[in-house]
């Protein structure tokens with residue numbers, strides 16, 4: 001496309017995003033996943049859940065999708081981020097926590113595993129706010145040295161059902177969770193028991209060093225983890241982004257995350 005000088009000038013006029021400004025909105029990176037869309041045939045597509053990008057915007061941030069770049073290209077994107085949001089999706093390769101793949105694990109998205117492990121480790125080293133949801137909570141735990149149950153029903157035969165997708169709507173309240181008093185989850189949901197959705201067949205087995213379990217279901221499945229001495233490092237096993245319209249408290253988790261991003265980046269609110 002050809003640009004004349006007039007065109008460039010009018011583009012400048014509408015450019016409001018200045019990375020060096022402390023008046024801008026926090027930029028939240030969401031590592032993308034790979035899907036094979038029916039419409040695209042064998043052509044691979046990178047994607048992010050729409051409700052997650054919407055939740056970030058609703059809470060006052062801007063979401064950008066991070067493709068599985070490597071090396072300097074990935075670092076370049078990372079340096080722009082004020083926060084990292086780790087979303088749900090495919091099972092994490094058990095080799096990431098030094099276990100062999102068992103029968104019920106899969107499919108695996110290796111590019112995404114690699115991308116998220118790197119970003120999570122960098123984010124923790126630099127203490128930028130990180131919010132992990134479902135697989136995202138599991139990713140934080142794995143990146144920090146914890147392990148996962150590869151299949152709840154196989155490895156915890158006494159546990160209740162936690163995998164309700166796609167049979168039930170994403171707003172379906174599958175089970176209650178107990179919330180640790182004084183935790184981030186407690187502070188923002190303002191209760192010690194809440195009903196949540198549940199769309200996972202894996203869960204945390206051993207909690208990573210430095211983390212505390214702050215939410216769990218009655219059958220003992222871990223539903224929330226937090227790390228001390230960080231700006232904001234929270235993981236939840238349920239999907240608050242799917243519940244925003246049915247339980248307004250769920251938005252407050254995103255608002256708290258965005259506020260932490262603003263504070264750590266020195267942005268004006």
Ligand code: MN
Nearest residue numbers: 162197198237
């Ligand atoms: Mn659950």
